[in-house]
Amino acid sequence: xxxTRTTSIDGPFAMHRGGVLDSPTIAYExxxxxxxxxxxxVLLFTGLSPSAHAASSAExxxxxxxxxxxxxxxxxDTDRYFVICINSLGSCFGSTGPASIDPATGARYRxxxxxxxxxxxxxxxxxxxxxxxxxxxxxxxxxSMGGMSALGFCVRHPELSEGFISISAxxxxxxxxIAVRSLQREMIRRDPQWQGxxxxxxxxxxxxxxxxxKLGMITYRSAEEWxxxxxxxxxxxxSRSGDMFSxxxxxxxxxxxxxxxxIGQFDANCYLYLSRASDxxxxxxxxxSLESGFGMLNLSRALVIGVRTDxxxxxxxxxxxxxxxxxxxxxxxxxxxxxxKGHDSFLVEMDAFRPVISRFFQR
Amino acid sequence: xxxTRTTSIDGPFAMHRGGVLDSPTIAYExxxxxxxxxxxxVLLFTGLSPSAHAASSAExxxxxxxxxxxxxxxxxDTDRYFVICINSLGSCFGSTGPASIDPATGARYRxxxxxxxxxxxxxxxxxxxxxxxxxxxxxxxxxSMGGMSALGFCVRHPELSEGFISISAxxxxxxxxIAVRSLQREMIRRDPQWQGxxxxxxxxxxxxxxxxxKLGMITYRSAEEWxxxxxxxxxxxxSRSGDMFSxxxxxxxxxxxxxxxxIGQFDANCYLYLSRASDxxxxxxxxxSLESGFGMLNLSRALVIGVRTDxxxxxxxxxxxxxxxxxxxxxxxxxxxxxxKGHDSFLVEMDAFRPVISRFFQR
Numbered sequence: 001x002x003x004t005r006t007t008s009i010d011g012p013f014a015m016h017r018g019g020v021l022d023s024p025t026i027a028y029e030x031x032x033x034x035x036x037x038x039x040x041x042v043l044l045f046t047g048l049s050p051s052a053h054a055a056s057s058a059e060x061x062x063x064x065x066x067x068x069x070x071x072x073x074x075x076x077d078t079d080r081y082f083v084i085c086i087n088s089l090g091s092c093f094g095s096t097g098p099a100s101i102d103p104a105t106g107a108r109y110r111x112x113x114x115x116x117x118x119x120x121x122x123x124x125x126x127x128x129x130x131x132x133x134x135x136x137x138x139x140x141x142x143x144s145m146g147g148m149s150a151l152g153f154c155v156r157h158p159e160l161s162e163g164f165i166s167i168s169a170x171x172x173x174x175x176x177x178i179a180v181r182s183l184q185r186e187m188i189r190r191d192p193q194w195q196g197x198x199x200x201x202x203x204x205x206x207x208x209x210x211x212x213x214k215l216g217m218i219t220y221r222s223a224e225e226w227x228x229x230x231x232x233x234x235x236x237x238x239s240r241s242g243d244m245f246s247x248x249x250x251x252x253x254x255x256x257x258x259x260x261x262x263i264g265q266f267d268a269n270c271y272l273y274l275s276r277a278s279d280x281x282x283x284x285x286x287x288x289s290l291e292s293g294f295g296m297l298n299l300s301r302a303l304v305i306g307v308r309t310d311x312x313x314x315x316x317x318x319x320x321x322x323x324x325x326x327x328x329x330x331x332x333x334x335x336x337x338x339x340x341k342g343h344d345s346f347l348v349e350m351d352a353f354r355p356v357i358s359r360f361f362q363r
Numbered sequence: 364x365x366x367t368r369t370t371s372i373d374g375p376f377a378m379h380r381g382g383v384l385d386s387p388t389i390a391y392e393x394x395x396x397x398x399x400x401x402x403x404x405v406l407l408f409t410g411l412s413p414s415a416h417a418a419s420s421a422e423x424x425x426x427x428x429x430x431x432x433x434x435x436x437x438x439x440d441t442d443r444y445f446v447i448c449i450n451s452l453g454s455c456f457g458s459t460g461p462a463s464i465d466p467a468t469g470a471r472y473r474x475x476x477x478x479x480x481x482x483x484x485x486x487x488x489x490x491x492x493x494x495x496x497x498x499x500x501x502x503x504x505x506x507s508m509g510g511m512s513a514l515g516f517c518v519r520h521p522e523l524s525e526g527f528i529s530i531s532a533x534x535x536x537x538x539x540x541i542a543v544r545s546l547q548r549e550m551i552r553r554d555p556q557w558q559g560x561x562x563x564x565x566x567x568x569x570x571x572x573x574x575x576x577k578l579g580m581i582t583y584r585s586a587e588e589w590x591x592x593x594x595x596x597x598x599x600x601x602s603r604s605g606d607m608f609s610x611x612x613x614x615x616x617x618x619x620x621x622x623x624x625x626i627g628q629f630d631a632n633c634y635l636y637l638s639r640a641s642d643x644x645x646x647x648x649x650x651x652s653l654e655s656g657f658g659m660l661n662l663s664r665a666l667v668i669g670v671r672t673d674x675x676x677x678x679x680x681x682x683x684x685x686x687x688x689x690x691x692x693x694x695x696x697x698x699x700x701x702x703x704k705g706h707d708s709f710l711v712e713m714d715a716f717r718p719v720i721s722r723f724f725q726r
Binding site for chain 2 (some may be wrong): 115172173174176178180182185186187189190191208214215217218222223227230231232244248249275276279311314
């Protein structure tokens with residue numbers, strides 16, 4: 001059973017770069033009990049692909065994507081905090097996105113969905129905050145793309161949150177990350193089954209999506225991890241599925257398994273929109289420069305966590321974000337973790353992340 | 364007019380991992396004048412995609428791929444040295460490869476070509492050395508994949524060369540590099556126009572080749588270069604060819620232009636074979652360990668050049684190669700260059716490379 005709730009935004013929702021959605025829905029999930037007007041509320045924005053199901057609950061016992069972080073006695077302690085996780089606008093896990101039905105036409109939006117930005121994702125989160133009657137938040141937190149959505153939320157609603165945590169995010173994407181994502185999108189769009197976005201949902205552009213997921217994995221982890229983990233290990237002759245050009249090395253078999261796991265879970269058009277939104281986000285657009293963007297914030301505490309081996313959101317970008325925050329936020333902490341699993345470390349290196357997050361919330 | 368010569372290997376040519384080619388051809392180009400039995404001969408192995416046309420000459424005045432390195436008065440001075448550049452076996456610029464006609468069938472080899480290794484490429488080079496009557500070489504030199512071919516040459520023919528230069532190469536590929544190349548091959552093979560390798564040469568799998576080239580460029584250069592060069596620059600509205608998902612940022616337009624330049628120049632099947640050969644090469648297979656491989660060499664001088672920002676053949680691999688060589692070669696030099704153009708630096712950062720190569724050959 002799902003623990004996901006939804007809220008509907010009444011009437012037209014004007015998108016940040018133009019276009020309007022008619023009464024979009026935002027899906028979210030909550031854990032813990034709300035105290036007061038939101039002084040114990042923690043608002044969580046996700047990376048590109050997760051749903052709002054960040055942790056299990058009595059209602060939905062399936063493990064969530066941040067299962068070891070959110071719960072009773074865990075770093076984001078649900079005995080103490082009321083946690084809300086948002087499914088991004090534009091995604092396909094309950095929130096309105098390109099795979100949703102456009103009420104005006106009765107058909108899926110597909111590529112008629114307006115250009116999506118992370119400011120729109122932030123406003124989706126704000127709609128949930130309003131629907132829950134909150135006028136205050138303890139902390140806004142975001143991982144990867146969600147860190148940029150969270151930053152967008154804080155700059156547009158500076159009155160709401162006391163705290164901010166950015167995990168493996170940045171103020172804006174570098175050309176390297178844009179290049180990688182642009183190529184991932186091209187892989188999907190070159191798959192003949194994409195059909196200009198008009199694919200049959202039962203017959204999506206799986207070939208392109210597999211390629212994009214593999215390139216994703218290459219940039220989500222690190223060369224260092226793989227050198228330790230796989231080296232030049234070959235898979236056994238018996239279990240080989242490869243041919244002359246592939247499948248011989250353990251790393252190839254690993255990527256194949258990762259692609260298989262992901263496929264069918266995420267709508268291709270939704271992926272295209274959220275991927276482009278990650279390219280487009282630029283905190284400097286708020287006020288005209290990074291400095292003015294930071295000046296618009298009204299936070300009391302900020303925590304920036306980055307990972308040495310992350311090359312999608314590299315450590316010097318984490319430093320830039322922390323430096324900018326430290327000039328305007330009374331208490332700013334920057335934690336540089338020495339994990340070897342790259343950008344994905346916040347999902348898999350829990351022993352490194354737990355104490356840092358825990359310390360923030362135990363204050 | 365082409366200055367490329369060819370030599371034919373008489374009779375059956377047994378491939379390193381099995382299979383036989385019937386009298387394959389190796390294309391090469393030379394500059395300068397041979398002195399003695401080869402004491403001034405420099406044998407050059409190329410990266411995956413270049414032809415044997417490394418530099419211009421009276422016969423072929425078109426600029427070569429290492430134009431600023433080879434010539435009268437240049438670091439590899441053709442007034443003094445006799446330079447031979449080999450077109451790799453398996454390539455498509457005169458040497459026998461998957462795009463060549465199999466004399467047994469009268470049709471192109473395509474995927475019936477046997478598994479290609481860099482040891483086979485090295486033997487292609489050896490065939491030219493024999494055909495030219497050389498019993499001695501001053502130096503064997505290789506860039507990128509060619510560095511591994513050159514290492515394969517030196518370990519199989521230790522009696523021939525006094526000197527060895529490796530540029531941005533390694534003893535073997537890391538899982539990260541294998542992952543990248545495996546994905547590039549999959550991009551081509553998933554293009555319906557590849558047709559299992561049986562594409563019409565006039566209608567090749569251009570879509571897949573474009574994707575593979577773009578991923579190539581992402582790994583040949585560096586995030587640091589692109590941050591300096593492109594930042595978040597957008598292209599002008601007038602010159603935009605993009606749409607909602609692409610083409611807006613300068614980096615996207617750059618990758619598009621690079622893909623356009625490459626397409627049509629290189630046969631897709633040849634690319635697949637040479638790419639896989641780069642994965643398969645493992646110097647430790649010579650003697651059973653890296654240490655025994657190095658022990659089989661008989662060099663007097665070695666030079667290893669690596670670049671700090673290279674993440675396809677990262678600097679710690681250059682260090683590993685230099686360390687191994689230094690244990691068995693009387694004079695080994697390791698030069699770590701601080702260029703920001705990544706793996707491709709040896710093609711574009713000539714001011715950094717020229718003095719190092721020059722010093723080696725002026726001795």
